Amino acid sequence: MNFADLGLSEDILKAVADAGYDTPTPIQSQAIPSVLMARDILGCAQTGTGKTAGFVLPMLDILHHGRARMRMPRSIILEPTRELATQVAANFDTYGKYMSLSKALIIGGESFVEQQKILEKGADVIIATPGRLIDTFERGKLLLSDCKLLVIDEADRMLDMGFIPDIEKIVNMLPKQRQTLFFSATMPKEIRRLADKFLSNPKEITVSPPSTMATTVEHKLLVMDEMDKREALRKLVRQEDVKNAFVFCNRKKDVDILFKSLTKHGFNAGRMHGDLVQSERTETLDKFKTGEITLLICSDVAARGIDVADVSHVFNFDVPFNAEDYVHRTGRTGRAGRAGKAFMLAVPEDGKLVAAINKSINMDIPLTELEGIETLELDFTGKKRRVKKSRKAPQRDASPRNDRPARSNNRNDRAERDSKAANTGANVPAAPEAKQQDARPAQQPRDNTTQRDAKPRNERSNRPERQDRNDRSSGRSASRRDRDDRYDRHDRHDRHDRDDKPVIGFADHVPAFLLTPVPASSLGKPRADEVEKKVPARKTPSKASAEKVTAEKSASEKTGTAKTARAKPTRTRTTRATAKKASPAPEPKDEAAAVSAPAASQTPAPASAQEPASAPVADDAPAKEEKPKAARRPRKKPAPKKAAKTETADAETTGSEG
Ligand code: AMP
Numbered sequence: 012m013n014f015a016d017l018g019l020s021e022d023i024l025k026a027v028a029d030a031g032y033d034t035p036t037p038i039q040s041q042a043i044p045s046v047l048m049a050r051d052i053l054g055c056a057q058t059g060t061g062k063t064a065g066f067v068l069p070m071l072d073i074l075h076h077g078r079a080r081m082r083m084p085r086s087i088i089l090e091p092t093r094e095l096a097t098q099v100a101a102n103f104d105t106y107g108k109y110m111s112l113s114k115a116l117i118i119g120g121e122s123f124v125e126q127q128k129i130l131e132k133g134a135d136v137i138i139a140t141p142g143r144l145i146d147t148f149e150r151g152k153l154l155l156s157d158c159k160l161l162v163i164d165e166a167d168r169m170l171d172m173g174f175i176p177d178i179e180k181i182v183n184m185l186p187k188q189r190q191t192l193f194f195s196a197t198m199p200k201e202i203r204r205l206a207d208k209f210l211s212n213p214k215e216i217t218v219s220p221p222s223t224m225a226t227t228v229e230h231k232l233l234v235m236d237e238m239d240k241r242e243a244l245r246k247l248v249r250q251e252d253v254k255n256a257f258v259f260c261n262r263k264k265d266v267d268i269l270f271k272s273l274t275k276h277g278f279n280a281g282r283m284h285g286d287l288v289q290s291e292r293t294e295t296l297d298k299f300k301t302g303e304i305t306l307l308i309c310s311d312v313a314a315r316g317i318d319v320a321d322v323s324h325v326f327n328f329d330v331p332f333n334a335e336d337y338v339h340r341t342g343r344t345g346r347a348g349r350a351g352k353a354f355m356l357a358v359p360e361d362g363k364l365v366a367a368i369n370k371s372i373n374m375d376i377p378l379t380e381l382e383g384i385e386t387l388e389l390d391f392t393g394k395k396r397r398v399k400k401s402r403k404a405p406q407r408d409a410s411p412r413n414d415r416p417a418r419s420n421n422r423n424d425r426a427e428r429d430s431k432a433a434n435t436g437a438n439v440p441a442a443p444e445a446k447q448q449d450a451r452p453a454q455q456p457r458d459n460t461t462q463r464d465a466k467p468r469n470e471r472s473n474r475p476e477r478q479d480r481n482d483r484s485s486g487r488s489a490s491r492r493d494r495d496d497r498y499d500r501h502d503r504h505d506r507h508d509r510d511d512k513p514v515i516g517f518a519d520h521v522p523a524f525l526l527t528p529v530p531a532s533s534l535g536k537p538r539a540d541e542v543e544k545k546v547p548a549r550k551t552p553s554k555a556s557a558e559k560v561t562a563e564k565s566a567s568e569k570t571g572t573a574k575t576a577r578a579k580p581t582r583t584r585t586t587r588a589t590a591k592k593a594s595p596a597p598e599p600k601d602e603a604a605a606v607s608a609p610a611a612s613q614t615p616a617p618a619s620a621q622e623p624a625s626a627p628v629a630d631d632a633p634a635k636e637e638k639p640k641a642a643r644r645p646r647k648k649p650a651p652k653k654a655a656k657t658e659t660a661d662a663e664t665t666g667s668e669g
Contacts, residue, residue: 017043020072022109027068030105036061041216042192043069049190051213053206057196058165058315059342060218063102066162066192070136071107073160079113079133082153086136086160087185089178091168092312093118093140093289094296099164100138112136119143120289127152141169141177148184159189163209166195166202167335168315175205182209196315197335228325228345229352232365232376234387240356241272243384244326247354248278248306250381255299256324257343258308261332269328270308279303284310314339320346327355330364334371362391 014027014035035043038056045052046069056062070086079085090096100116115134117126119142126143130152137144137153147153161182163169169178182191191209195202206213235243244258258273260266263284270282281295281304292312298304300319307313308328314336322344331337337355344351355376357365369375380386 012040014039017068018047018072019043019068020075022075023068023071023106026106026108027064029108032064036065037218038062038216039065039068041214041218042066045214045216046070046190046192047072049073051190051210052192052194053210053213053215054192054194055196055198055215055217056194057342058339059346062164062194062218063099064106066164066194067099067102067106070160070162071103071110071112074112074135075110077135079135080157081133082130083157084115084130084134084137084153084155085157086162087144087155087158087181088136088138088162088164089141089144089169089181090138091140091165091172091174092315093120094292094313094317095165095315096138096140097293098318103136103138114138117143117147118289120292123147123150141174141181144181145177148181155184156186158185160192161185161189162192162194164194165315166193166205167197167199170199170201175201178205179208196339227350228341229350230341230372230374230376231352231354231379232357233354233379233381233384234357234359234361234389235381235384236387237358239384240328240358241269243356243381244269244328245273245276245278246381246383247326251324251352251354253305254321254323255302255305255319256307256326257313257322257340258306258326258328259314259331259340260308260310261329263310265329266308266310273306273308278306280306280308282308283313285312311336311340314343317343318346319343321349322346323351325351325353327353330355330357330361330368332364334364334367337368338372357389359387359390360394362389363393365389366391 012035013033014024017035017040019027038054038060039062042052042054042062042065046066052066054062054065056065066088070088074085077085088096088099090099096116096118100114103112103114112135113129113133114136115126115129115138117130117137117139119140121143123146126147127150130137130147137158139147144153148155163178166178169175191211191213193206193210193213195206198206233243233247248256258269258280260269263286266282266284270280273280281298283292283295287295295304295307296313296317299307311331325341325344327337327340331340341351341353344353355365355368365376378386
């Protein structure tokens with residue numbers, strides 16, 4: 012069968028011939044005629060099978076007969092990532108170059124204004140990521156009533172990325188009478204449910220993954236300690252004849268760390284993940300395509316569909332969580348029948364993941380070793396290994412994993428070594444380990460970066476995570492935000508990343524709350540500062556203080572100060588203790604002494620009996636506040652013992668006295 016048999020128009024056939032395609036791929040030969048007959052398609056096909064042409068070619072043919080109107084696109088292609096959308100848009104240009112159809116690329120990270128201008132002119136097809144499409148629609152810049160053809164590409168990827176609610180929303184915005192082409196690399200239950208919901212009597216097409224992967228790609232597996240991986244990667248890149256390579260990490264932050272590390276070691280590297288601004292992503296990808304960058308460190312955002320010709324190597328710096336992802340990642344090399352090499356760096360507890368990959372690709376990835384890197388064995392029990400914080404001495408490495416000391420011990424060992432080294436100014440005796448570390452930049456093994464680098468293993472079991480929460484919260488409201496910033500699935504681990512801190516047990520650690528001072532008041536004893544604070548707050552006098560007031564009143568009446576005491580009973584709030592402090596003069600034994608004592612010690616004078624004495628003091632301090640003090644003094648006289656007994660209680664519980 013050739014393309015001419017598929018019922019495509021001349022313009023398209025010409026463009027296909029220009030692209031150098033002679034024979035349609037299986038997905039193309041099955042899908043194209045059905046799409047041209049206006050049937051829905053449920054295609055189970057991966058990237059690399061030629062599925063893009065499988066839907067773009069017939070779409071061009073359909074759209075050829077009609078005209079786009081302002082803001083009313085006639086078809087939509089939904090892609091999970093901006094890169095894929097951009098790539099499909101490029102295919103649209105390639106295959107439609109002899110047609111005058113217009114397209115709009117509506118993806119996040121790009122200017123709304125520019126995209127809206129294109130929509131204003133009218134687009135035959137919109138190639139979009141779900142979030143930006145919804146944002147544009149909600150801004151009222153898009154009318155979808157004329158959109159009769161929908162393509163949902165990489166549906167399982169959409170599911171992984173949490174886009175399904177957005178997809179459902181978009182489908183609800185479209186006319187019920189439409190043609191839907193639905194493609195997914197795999198058909199899990201959820202995807203099947205969606206397919207049943209969105210499609211009407213679809214033609215089901217299943218094509219096997221591109222055979223090129225198994226035959227032209229040489230796969231290798233290395234098992235080592237997490238801490239050895241960066242060094243191993245550098246060795247591998249140096250050893251291998253790497254023309255250009257994708258280096259895949261499971262998490263965005265590891266992409267950053269590895270990128271920095273490789274750059275520091277003089278490698279020509281770039282990085283790509285969902286947290287980077289689109290301009291940087293586009294620029295990096297362009298540089299990689301043109302050969303300006305040799306190593307592209309990336310998350311799975313680049314695993315699917317990114318079509319870079321002639322990639323010599325793929326390095327899986329982390330074992331992917333999903334076996335399919337291994338296929339997608341390694342599918343970046345060995346394209347179009349070319350030879351390629353795929354290396355995977357595993358740690359022992361990746362055993363189960365490696366087994367799943369082996370099963371999925373129907374072969375056991377051959378193990379290989381690297382000189383200078385200790386080879387470990389895969390553990391298939393699924394047990395989590397303690398994260399190793401530093402390189403272990405050879406004798407420890409030789410012992411079974413279970414016998415190894417816990418992490419806290421390692422840390423102590425290392426701290427001890429560090430302090431020794433600092434004290435002596437020389438390398439510590441644990442020579443092999445120290446030597447290895449010396450090969451690295453001075454601070455590298457102990458900085459936070461390295462510690463973080465050692466942590467991913469802990470988090471691998473906590474798989475699903477919604478990503479780019481930060482993106483969501485910042486800027487415009489949630490509805491206006493770039494929803495498609497939720498990027499690749501594995502980047503969802505960022506939420507766990509924030510919880511990376513080691514858990515401290517009770518063994519050798521005193522929790523902070525146990526070190527918190529206990530307020531004296533809670534032990535039934537007053538503290539001076541508490542006393543001062545509490546006094547004004549109290550309004551109800553206690554029994555003891557009531558007695559004092561009574562005593563004071565009677566004393567005041569005798570001395571003629573009662574009037575003053577009544578007038579301002581609560582203004583001066585001095586405890587007996589502070590009063591003592593403030594006036595160290597001996598307690599007066601009679602009224603005259605009680606009145607004169609404050610004057611002698613420059614405390615405010617009483618108001619009535621000793622007017623002349625108090626007058627000069629009143630200039631400096633408000634007389635109203637000071638008067639009650641003088642009134643208080645005599646109260647000891649009638650009940651000195653009781654007052655002494657209740658002193659503490661007064662200070663703690665009452666504040667009614669001046
Ligand atoms: P896709 O699966 O759509 O990402 O396509 C994978 C690669 O196959 C792309 O580089 C296409 O240019 C190429 N391709 C698509 N159809 C054909 C074909 N019929 N013959 C040869 N190459 C093709």
